Amino acid sequence: xxxxxxxxxxxxxxxxxxxARRATAVHRIVVSLGELSGVDPELxxxxxxxxxxxxxxxxxxxxxxxxxxxxxxxxCGREVARGEALSCDACGLPARVAPGGDEILxxxxxxxxx
Amino acid sequence: MCTTxxxxxxxxxxxxxxxxxxxxNDRVARHNREHFAEQGVxxxxxxxxxxxxxxxxxxxxxxxxxxxWRLGAVSGDLATDNxxxxxxxxxxxxxxxxxxxxxxxxxxxxxxxLHGFPWRELDVFFIENVGNLVCPAIYDLGQAANVVAxxxxxxxxxxxxxxxxxKAADLxxxxxxxxxxxxxxxxxxxxxxxxxxxxxxxxxxxxxxxGLGMPEWLSWLEEQRARVPSRGSTAPAHTHPxxxxxxxxxxxxxxVHAHSHDHAPxxxxxxxxxx
Numbered sequence: 120x121x122x123x124x125x126x127x128x129x130x131x132x133x134x135x136x137x138x139a140r141r142a143t144a145v146h147r148i149v150v151s152l153g154e155l156s157g158v159d160p161e162l163x164x165x166x167x168x169x170x171x172x173x174x175x176x177x178x179x180x181x182x183x184x185x186x187x188x189x190x191x192x193x194x195c196g197r198e199v200a201r202g203e204a205l206s207c208d209a210c211g212l213p214a215r216v217a218p219g220g221d222e223i224l225x226x227x228x229x230x231x232x233x
Numbered sequence: 234m235c236t237t238x239x240x241x242x243x244x245x246x247x248x249x250x251x252x253x254x255x256x257x258n259d260r261v262a263r264h265n266r267e268h269f270a271e272q273g274v275x276x277x278x279x280x281x282x283x284x285x286x287x288x289x290x291x292x293x294x295x296x297x298x299x300x301x302w303r304l305g306a307v308s309g310d311l312a313t314d315n316x317x318x319x320x321x322x323x324x325x326x327x328x329x330x331x332x333x334x335x336x337x338x339x340x341x342x343x344x345x346x347l348h349g350f351p352w353r354e355l356d357v358f359f360i361e362n363v364g365n366l367v368c369p370a371i372y373d374l375g376q377a378a379n380v381v382a383x384x385x386x387x388x389x390x391x392x393x394x395x396x397x398x399x400k401a402a403d404l405x406x407x408x409x410x411x412x413x414x415x416x417x418x419x420x421x422x423x424x425x426x427x428x429x430x431x432x433x434x435x436x437x438x439x440x441x442x443x444g445l446g447m448p449e450w451l452s453w454l455e456e457q458r459a460r461v462p463s464r465g466s467t468a469p470a471h472t473h474p475x476x477x478x479x480x481x482x483x484x485x486x487x488x489v490h491a492h493s494h495d496h497a498p499x500x501x502x503x504x505x506x507x508x
Contacts, residue, residue, distance in 0.1 A: 125255070128257055128258075132252070132254070156397070204429055205434075214432050216432075223254045225252050228250060229245060231244070232243060232244060
């Protein structure tokens with residue numbers, strides 16, 4: 120249940136940004152969640168709905184974008200089929216996950232500014 | 234802006250942030266990592282399910298390296314300090330980090346635990362995480378490597394069920410291997426699972442009870458120790474005034490805490506407590 124502590128960081132970050140820009144309201148937050156980010160999107164949403172009360176995000180919808188984990192060879196670029204061993208048969212190198220596939224990113228904050 | 238009366242119409246703008254939500258934790262983790270590197274301490278994050286044998290692994294390790302390496306540990310535990318007491322008894326100076334409802338350790342908790350703990354004199358510093366195969370995986374603590382203890386009694390499919398944890402692992406210790414004759418678990422199936430979730434699969438079959446795998450585990454530790462700079466040799470650009478550096482930070486419960494650190498001559502680090 121680390122989703123609650125993540126939401127706490129998210130809301131604090133959004134509030135800091137909103138204050139720095141003297142925003143009067145926050146209209147939308149977009150977060151991307153990688154398949155291998157270790158976050159359950161539904162739990163994340165529930166945690167947000169619970170935690171946002173009384174914050175600047177009280178009425179702000181949270182949009183979640185799910186990013187699939189794609190593994191590929193860093194040398195030849197060959198993609199590893201889902202469920203296969205994470206190495207390249209041809210190059211003998213460990214595969215690398217494409218950006219976003221293992222990350223939790225605050226992408227955009229839509230806010231109302233003077 | 235309203236041009237009729239200057240009443241200050243607002244506009245809606247999208248602000249692109251594109252920042253990790255864990256950026257704050259990662260900053261503190263970098264700070265911890267610099268401290269460990271500066272003192273030549275190998276810090277390892279030991280993770281695994283409750284009952285996977287993390288504490289037993291450390292007890293056996295202490296017995297195997299007694300008189301050669303100085304070990305120390307902090308143990309994350311929801312409610313007790315049992316693990317820390319077990320480790321103390323095994324000759325490993327330890328401190329409990331009681332997390333309450335917290336399901337994982339974060340960099341700040343580790344940083345806080347270092348205060349007043351004689352970690353600087355250690356060769357290997359173990360951070361025994363809260364028993365959990367999910368939450369601890371995504372928190373960088375400043376460790377040099379992640380070790381995951383997976384006991385054979387947990388079943389063959391654990392790597393595929395918890396890919397995030399095993400993806401983060403630098404080494405998997407397959408613990409309680411002495412029980413294999415009594416189980417239907419096939420080690421080859423576990424290793425096959427690891428190859429599908431770990432880009433650099435590395436596993437050691439281990440038993441704290443019989444000593445199986447202890448030489449391989451110690452040589453892995455040697456290998457990691459060789460990568461740690463020797464004490465005081467690192468000198469990244471210092472961003473503080475010369476001498477002692479003092480800073481304060483806010484804890485989860487809102488209390489502000491100030492403290493100082495000593496740095497090796499000429500060494501320094503980025504300041505993480507700017508939140």
